[in-house]
Amino acid sequence: MNKKSLLIIVGLLLMAMALVACGGGEDTASDAQVAELQSQLEAAQAEAAEAKAMLAEAQQTTGGEAEVAAPAGDGQTIQTIRDRGMVKCGGNQSVPGFGYINPDTNEYEGFDIDFCKVVAAAALGDATAFEIRPTTANERFPILQSGEIDVLIRNTTWTLSRDTQLGADFQPTTFFDGQGMMVRKDSGITDLAGLEGGTICVQSGTTTEKNLADVYRGMGVDIEPVVFDDADKTREAYDAGQCDGFTTDKSGLVSQQILLAEPDAHIILEETMSKEPLGPLTRHGDNNWGDIVMWAVNCTIQAEELGIDSTNVDSFMGGDDPVIQNLLGEAGDLGAGMGVGNDFCYQVIKQVGNYAEIYNRNLGPDTPFDLVRGLNTIWTEGGLLYSPPFR
């Protein structure tokens, strides 16, 4: 309630009580005075009710920030993670290179899985303290909303509607991607228009499905989408010849290509159909946890920019460069300020590596994908990866 209105009401009540308590004689309030006080009291109450309604409206539009500095739930996620001793990540299990179960080790591996390790190293100082909850495209957002996972790291595109309508907050992009199209080499198709009148295999619950319709409508070219609800079914249908084309993020196509019966019999067309910035999502409302995930990702990028990696990080300890002292937690209290260890970035680099190490381990020249870094290079080398300062 508005303080001014409250004071007016209290004042009027006290005056009314004093007048009534005084009893008869000259000091007794006349009926007219009581009626006047009554009407002033009612006016003040109406003003207070209006102020209360305005406050409630302001709280609704700002997510509760009008009255409370920190939004509801702020800081709860890191506490839950500490209590249970591990981070729960929503992930993928059928996208080699990004999120999949290695059949030899039965362990989750991939670029997105490594970023789950990055988060665990930052939150708990232990990159092994995590669990992957595999998710399909359709179920990923409800699982984050419900609190079943702490963070979703699964080739998920940052879009305005997802950011504002699904109770999610996007953290820094870990992979700048775009949608592509795969066709059989022997089809003779060399561009998107060449698929006119053809069928295209696509997964539901994705940005891919909508982009496909939009791009072809824009080109004035008719195609027929054939929709499946998971990656395996989509790829298998294309491989079995049910579709002339197969579309998803270009990273997803490169990944799925190695699972086709004859990988070399297919090509990915040059054209890029959309922007697909992929990265982690936290639940809207816990800004503290969002900050931890954000700065854990930034740490991998900042470390690469400074030439610090898992093999040499110890040699940077004890130096006198304030930028590096801050990054590694030897000076200041950047980690403590958000509720994790001051050495959170040191732990990320030491236990998981910098961005280049993570990229190369999963997608680089020594992997079956040999994916050029392109936009996913550091800004100093002409790419889009750029960490704000650690200070």
Ligand SMILES: N[C@@H](CCC(=O)N[C@@H](CS)C(=O)NCC(=O)O)C(=O)O
């Ligand atoms: N980036 C797009 C597409 C992401 C997506 O779900 N891609 C598919 C095809 S690679 C996938 O990961 N499927 C995994 C699965 O269904 O298990 C999005 O956020 O909607």
